[in-house]
Amino acid sequence: MSVTSALAGALSGLSAASRQAEILSSNVANATTPGYARRQVSLSSASLAGQGQGVQVLGITRDVDKQLLAERRLAQASDADRDVRAEFLKRLEQALGTPDSEGSLSARLAAFDQALVEAAGRPESQAGLNSIATTAKSLVDGLAAASDDIQAARATADRRIGEEVDKLNSTLARLQELNVNLRSFTGAGRDISALLDERQQLVDQISAIIPIREVPRDLNQIALFTTGGAPLLEGSAAVIGFSTTHTITAEMTQALGGLSGITINGRPYDTSGSASPILGGSLGALFALRDDLAVSAQGKLDAVARDLVERFAASGLDPSQPSGAPGLFTDAGVAFDPLNETGLASRLALNAAADPAQGGALFRLRDGLGTASEGATGDGTLLNALHAALTGVRALSSTGFAAGTRSFATLTGDILSDVSSSRLSAQSERSFASSKLTALTDLEAQNGIDTDQEMQQLLVIEKNYAANAKVIQAVADMIDTLLRLDG
């Protein structure tokens, strides 16, 4: 019955062509859908007992380059990591202020320096003394503002860690559900492409937070591990634990207590160092910001504050003050204690004795902080000494800067240059990471839907369909011919 089988073959050709048209329409419709992978109908020739029986549809394949996908996910993580670091350093540079911005630390210092020189030239001038007090307070405010910015950045980082951990947990739970669905769909032999699309997108979302490795399992299941080796999804989803801290002060660190670390399924993991399994993405970078970058920036700012305090508290500078008494600048009103350096930048205050706003009197700037009543109005000796104390070079008491002696202006310049050059190198690392990500994303996009190609394909399908229909018509004619022989 070869004529009948010809008819059957042509019919199978028709149905294959319509299946192809269906998939093609789905491809064209999703040409711009993110995460949609191009589908293809895989065909093979059908045969029955060694005889050709037309064409059969084997199934739908998703066109995904797994290798490229994995590489792009890693690039995504490292881009997110560099981005967090570069953004923080940029913010830090702005907090200190570059010389072209108003209210920069260096501009405040220059104004204080200028006020001291002017007052020394005219010690009896109330306005001159007032401008020393004002500019000194502005310098203190500048240090405090920068320090507040740093602590605010830490608090923001802490909050973002909390958000990202929540996102990780909910995404992992959703992935676990998808795994279950996929198992049953695969068992039932249904089309799983849409589920695979969704799963790929979910994994993409968390791969910026932590760099992950996807391991395929039977029945279209996947397991997820961080590249550092911590399990995130293996049958069931891992539960990641973190608690946010609302207010963060300079004294609080993860090591000394007060700030939360991270747990996976209840087990604590390191958040820094080579043993930490969560590094490489935005989560690791946020921990690095909160526990390292911002802490060391604060340390440098405190070193600057300490240098300022110690310059003006040197014994013998102000003869009216006993040795060990607080100088022009105090640690929140009392003398500075070297054991209490952390957070000094935010606690710095102008000595109350010389600050009219705190019940002091301006003449003490000129006559000495310990004097009870106003002395000779034209005596600029102490003012000259104060200026010399500010501009003289001295060795730094704190660590964190290269050794050597500096004037205070050099020190503030050093901290700014230091921050600025690390910002620049962080930015160049970021552009390196982001251009790598861009290149991989471009490659991925090239594998995406090409409507021109789909249209070409459509022409072929159209032609195939017409050809198969023609075959049916011919077979029908042949059968008709046979039937007419009877009559």
Next chain:
Amino acid sequence: MTRISVGDASLTNILARQGADLRGQVQRASQEVATGRHSDLGAALRGDFSPLLAIDASLARLSAYKSNTAGAAFQAAAQQSAISGLSDLATGISTTLLGAKNYSTPAQIATLAADAKGRLASAIGLLNTQASGRAVFSGVATGTVPLDSVDDMLTALQTAAAGATTAGQVTAAVNGWFADPLGFGAFYQGGGPLSPVPIAAGEAADLTTTAMDPALRDTLAGFAMAALVDQGVLAGDATERGRLLQQAGQQLVSTEDARTTLAARIGTVEARIEAARTRNSAEESALGILRSEIGSVDPYEAGTRLEAIQSQLESLYLVTARVSRLNLAEYLR
């Protein structure tokens, strides 16, 4: 593997990214053209701010030195004019005083003595000069004038010279009082010399002259001797009174040198202040030029860059429009 298909999204991504990049560059360049400042100063200086900060600090300090030199120059000028006024007072009477012994009638002596007292009062007034609210001969006690009234001084001198019967004794008593820390030293209301005024980097002007300066003190003593005659010292002894006036004249003549030396000393300080002022303003303009070289954008370069990016962006728009029309579906009709 050679691909025969390129995803639509690829081209869209590339065009969008290049567009965004170019627009960012246009924004930066136009900002630089408009403000004349680098949009990223840190990058322009390669992260090293120290030269720029040093310039800024120097400029701020130079503006402080500017007001200091002006103040110091004013004070020195006020001292100079007081001293020259003092010399004028002295030369105006010294010759007449020198001749007092020879021609004097009691009435002439009285007139001369009254003139001398008036001049003493003027001399005290000159030394009490205030320049912009600051007593210039009071040293650090800028708020108080250095000397009390002429009558108080003469009363103190009369007490010191009480019992003197000859002109020589009076002269000795007067000079003794002026040299005595409990005499004129206590009469002087001012303080110690002014602390040095910073006028340039590492340089300070010493405006140390006070009313306690020997040249000024001895001049005052000269006037005071003659003025004492007016107060009735050596009353009734016309010869001794005439001799006292003569000795006062000698004292005024002999202190001329000291006054000139003092004026010259202040003049030297004035010259130093002036030199510092010139140097500072030269330094200020040099630093200003350097500041704009380091910290500012070359407007020509920024403008050219803006032009270049602009035309690049225009070409990109053209390409985007052309490429978007290249679409097989358009031709399949």
